[in-house]
Amino acid sequence: MMVATPGAFHGRAATWTLAEMRAQDLRQVLEIERRSFDNPWSSTLFLQELRIPFSRIVVIRPAGASDEPIVGYLCRWLVADEIHVLNVAVHPEHRGRAIGAVLLGEALREAERSRADAVTLEVRRSNEAARRLYAAFHFEEVGVRRHYYGRGEDALIMRLVLPRG
Ligand SMILES: CC(C)(COP(=O)(O)OP(=O)(O)OC[C@H]1O[C@@H](n2cnc3c(N)ncnc32)[C@H](O)[C@@H]1OP(=O)(O)O)[C@@H](O)C(=O)NCCC(=O)NCCS
Numbered sequence: 001m002m003v004a005t006p007g008a009f010h011g012r013a014a015t016w017t018l019a020e021m022r023a024q025d026l027r028q029v030l031e032i033e034r035r036s037f038d039n040p041w042s043s044t045l046f047l048q049e050l051r052i053p054f055s056r057i058v059v060i061r062p063a064g065a066s067d068e069p070i071v072g073y074l075c076r077w078l079v080a081d082e083i084h085v086l087n088v089a090v091h092p093e094h095r096g097r098a099i100g101a102v103l104l105g106e107a108l109r110e111a112e113r114s115r116a117d118a119v120t121l122e123v124r125r126s127n128e129a130a131r132r133l134y135a136a137f138h139f140e141e142v143g144v145r146r147h148y149y150g151r152g153e154d155a156l157i158m159r160l161v162l163p164r165g
Pocket of ligand 1: 036037088089090091094095096097098099100101102122123124127128129130132133136
C-alpha cells in the first residue's frame with residue numbers, strides 16, 4: 001500500500017517513494033539492518049512489528065517501478081499521543097543523500113496528521129550521523145540512559161515537541 005500523504009518526495013538528488021513495509025520486503029530490510037547495526041533486529045522481530053496495530057514500518061525506494069530496491073526504512077510506534085521512533089536505517093551505499101531526513105520527515109508529518117504531541121527516540125551518544133540528523137530536525141536531548149548499550153555506551157533520549165495547530 002502506498003503512503004497516501006505525501007507519497008513521493010523530492011530529495012536532494014532523487015525522488016523517493018514511501019510505502020508500508022510488507023512481509024516480502026523482509027529480505028531487503030534485513031540486509032540493510034545487518035549492515036547498519038552491531039545488534040541487528042531479527043526477522044522474527046520485524047515480523048512481530050508488522051503485526052502490532054500501533055507499530056508501522058515505512059520503506060523507501062527510488063521512485064519508479066515498485067521493484068526498485070529498498071534503500072531505507074523507519075519503524076515507529078504511535079502510543080498515547082506520542083510517536084516513538086524505534087528503528088531507522090539507510091543502506092550504507094545510499095547514506096548522505098537525505099534519505100534519513102525524508103524518512104524522519106514522514107514520521108513528523110504523520111505525527112502532525114495524528115495530532116501527536118511529541119516524537120521521541122533513543123540514540124547512541126557515539127552515533128554522530130544519527131545525532132546530526134536529529135539535530136537538523138531540532139530534537140532536544142531530554143535524558144540519558146547510562147551504559148544502555150553496554151559499558152561506556154550511553155543512550156541519549158531525544159524529544160521533539162510538536163506545536164499544536
Ligand atoms: C543515521 C542514518 C539513518 C542517516 O541516514 P542518511 O540518509 O545518511 O541521513 P541524511 O543524508 O538525511 O543526513 C542527515 C544528516 O546527517 C549527516 N550525516 C550523514 N552521514 C554522516 C556521517 N557519516 N557522519 C556525520 N554526519 C553524517 C548529514 O551531513 C546530514 O546533515 P546535513 O543535512 O546537515 O548535511 C544513517 O547514517 C544510518 O542508517 N546509520 C546506521 C543506522 C543508525 O545508526 N540508525 C539510527 C539509530 S538511532
